[in-house]
């Protein structure tokens with residue numbers, strides 16, 4: 001068997017196109033331009049690339065972009081002051097502070113300071129709590145993208161066995177909540193899970209977010225399963241160059257799975273597309289309008 005490759009780039013592009021069309025209509029009908037503030041502290045090269053891509057895709061979708069680049073030695077107080085300023089700015093509907101942050105800054109405190117209505121990363125405890133109890137919220141982008149990709153294979157997830165490998169606050173836990181909301185039967189597995197391979201082999205939908213290059217082997221996958229690989233790991237490649245791999249051994253998984261997301265080109269592009277969708281949603285909700293679903 002050779003798995004179908006789930007095209008995250010294509011789905012991300014269609015979401016961005018829908019955001020752009022909805023934003024154009026919002027501007028025409030109400031004169032509102034959704035605004036996204038992106039805050040980068042320090043010079044982490046990967047973070048610089050992600051923020052650059054966020055700014056580019058924000059403007060390409062016709063949204064307003066406000067970029068704030070701060071030096072690595074920025075104090076926590078100065079960053080919190082900027083967040084409060086953005087909270088108060090009516091042109092800013094969404095705020096994201098790129099992670100990771102330098103060690104002198106407590107990310108939990110920064111996230112807690114963002115107005116939950118502008119928390120387009122969906123990391124604030126108010127949004128996390130709303131997701132758990134099934135109330136309307138801003139949903140974290142990578143989890144949202146992961147579930148949208150799974151739904152391209154299984155439009156109805158009702159009753160399917162889903163295993164989420166990884167229990168982080170920003171991916172594993174919210175993915176599990178979204179899958180529960182879709183009526184899947186969800187198991188959250190992690191490094192302490194007994195007989196991890198056998199647990200993974202139960203899954204019709206296997207979502208892997210552990211941050212360990214190619215940890216999940218073909219033998220861990222149920223034949224025909226849908227595999228969503230959230231990992232993005234840079235490993236040494238040929239000729240001294242590096243290459244990106246996921247948390248799943250793609251070559252082995254291709255032989256067993258029914259469908260799989262590639263790395264790159266799977267979940268990654270969905271993260272920024274869902275960020276734009278959340279910014280549109282935040283702007284519409286702030287103005288008493290009903291946002292579209294994606």
Ligand SMILES: Nc1nc2c(c(=O)[nH]1)N[C@@H](CN(C=O)c1ccc(C(=O)N[C@@H](CCC(=O)O)C(=O)O)cc1)CN2
Nearest residue numbers: 050096097098099100121141264265266267268269271
């Ligand atoms: N405030 C946030 N910080 C971080 C988040 C986040 O959602 N909010 N997620 C990651 C980084 N990230 C977005 O910020 C992100 C990661 C990867 C991609 C992506 O498109 N990846 C490509 C490959 C890119 C490459 O060549 O390196 C892919 O998978 O195809 C987009 C966004 C941590 N921080």
Ligand SMILES: [Mg+2]
Nearest residue numbers: 166167190191
């Ligand atoms: Mg873990």
